[in-house]
Amino acid sequence: MTSYHSQPDALADVQLDAYYMDGLDEDQRLPHRHFVPWDTINVSPATLPEYDEKIKTFFEEHIHTDEEIRFVLEGSGYFDVRDLEDRWIRIHVKTGDMLVLPEGIYHRFTLDTSNHIKALRLFIGDPVWTPLNRPQETHPSREKYTSSFPIAV
Numbered sequence: 001m002t003s004y005h006s007q008p009d010a011l012a013d014v015q016l017d018a019y020y021m022d023g024l025d026e027d028q029r030l031p032h033r034h035f036v037p038w039d040t041i042n043v044s045p046a047t048l049p050e051y052d053e054k055i056k057t058f059f060e061e062h063i064h065t066d067e068e069i070r071f072v073l074e075g076s077g078y079f080d081v082r083d084l085e086d087r088w089i090r091i092h093v094k095t096g097d098m099l100v101l102p103e104g105i106y107h108r109f110t111l112d113t114s115n116h117i118k119a120l121r122l123f124i125g126d127p128v129w130t131p132l133n134r135p136q137e138t139h140p141s142r143e144k145y146t147s148s149f150p151i152a153v
C-alpha cells in the first residue's frame, strides 16, 4: 500500500490526483481523463544516461507549464509536493500508481532505497519537459495554480 492512502485529503487539498491501477487498458483511459502515453523513463544508475546530473535536476524544486503525469511500471520512488503552507508532502509511489501533478505546483522527485523506477510519461497535448526551478511566483503557470484556490476568510 502506498503512503498517500493515509493522506488523501492532503493531496486533494493541493489538487493532486493519485490513483492505484492494476494496469492501463488499451486506450490508457482513466476515469474522466484520457492521457496519451509518450515514452518510458527508466531511472537507475545503470539505465539512465547522465544519471548523476539527471537525479540532481529531478530533486531541484520546480514547476512545469503543464501537468506532470506518471504511471509507475516498476520500482518505486518519492514525489515531494508543497502544501498550501509551503510544507513538503512526501508521496511514496510504487508499481501501479498513477500521479497527476497539477500545472504550477512546486515539486521534486527522488529515488528510494530500491534505486530504481520505471515510469510511463503521459501527456494530454504536446509534451512539456522543461523544469522551471523555484522561485517562479510570477510565472503564469504558478499564478494559475495559486489563484485556483479559494481565498481564506
Ligand SMILES: [Fe+2]
Pocket: 062, 063, 064, 068, 107, 131
Ligand atoms: Fe517535474
